Amino acid sequence: MLDRITASLPSLAPAEQRVARLVLADPQAFAQLPVRLLAERAHVSKPTVVRFCRSMGYDGLADFKVKLANNANEGVPFIHRSVDSDDKTGDVLVKVVDNAVAAFLQYRNAAKVADLERAALAVVSSWQQGRRIEFYGAGNSGIVAQDAQHKFFRLGVTSLASSDGHIQVMSATLLGPGDCALIISNSGRTRDLMDAAGIARQRGATTIAITASGSPLAHACDIVLAADHPEGYDRYSPMVSRLMHLLIIDVLATCVALRIGEPLQPVLQQMKDSLHAKRYT
Structure with missing residues (x-):
């Protein structure tokens, strides 16, 4: 879920990007704080917080918080590993396969x-x-x-x-x-x-x-x-x-x-x- 938010950052409006960065900075706190405090900390309006959640494909803030809390409790199972120019063939094999498998599992858990x-x-x-x-x-x-x-x-x-x-x-x-x-x-x-x-x-x-x-x-x-x-x-x-x-x-x-x-x-x-x-x- 956090990888999904990171990937979506360039596509979001500036105000929604501030909400996204607040999520990424402390997912557990975001899942627990009321919308008023979230808006204050991100320096946006309360509707912007809700709009961000819907932009990410969730029904609203409540739905987003439930999924975020579950994700935070489980931990992030995978971090994308980019292929580098000096990687050996074995490294490329592992990275490409791991990235694909992890992306599939991530989609399975996040799909609407x-x-x-x-x-x-x-x-x-x-x-x-x-x-x-x-x-x-x-x-x-x-x-x-x-x-x-x-x-x-x-x-x-x-x-x-x-x-x-x-x-x-x-x-x-x-x-x-x-x-x-x-x-x-x-x-x-x-x-x-x-x-x-x-x-x-x-x-x-x-x-x-x-x-x-x-x-x-x-x-x-x-x-x-x-x-x-x-x-x-x-x-x-x-x-x-x-x-x-x-x-x-x-x-x-x-x-x-x-x-x-x-x-x-x-x-x-x-x-x-x-x-x-x-x-x-």
Whole structure:
């Protein structure tokens, strides 16, 4: 949870950053103090304290304090270890694997189940209405968008993936009520993706973001599946972020498949049988 707050710091408004630093300085005290004292110590208003908690993906101050207290009592199980230029191969192996595993466990503990549920129901609703879901990403996130399209079209959900800003804008313009646009971004600050999200939402589509809490993209979308981690954006390849985004797509696709239920089983079996002929025996 503390790593999540640290990762979100650059995306927060200045006043919310002061609240975040207060949390990081003494998590246990923050979990116990009343909102009046928290606001005084951070030199912000009481609504700003609550707004910070919601920016981090929690229902409010009370919910944030409960999770923070649990986290403080358990201790922070992991600190992100950056890969350095002089690392030996064995060091790189350990750091990359440990960072990925810890990020997954951290996401499991911090994920907002209600948001995953809302996203799954929105996609299932699109499937029921014969509408479509579109996946937008740029760079590494564009690769994740392609993987998402591959997973969801097998479920019978009409889907499209695009990593080109012009195509995204044109495609978003063709969306309407009942459609979904799922936008993937590590930083949540890519202009093309922000433009596509705004157009899709204006057209009446449900917008879902997989991005950092408190980022501009998170604020611009209807549903946010927060992917927070302490990994820097500019060092080597953003390995952990890409893996986290793929994981969230897997969780969402599994939830959608379970809700579609029985009608999907014969289709998946027929698909499996058709692919069998493509393999050497």
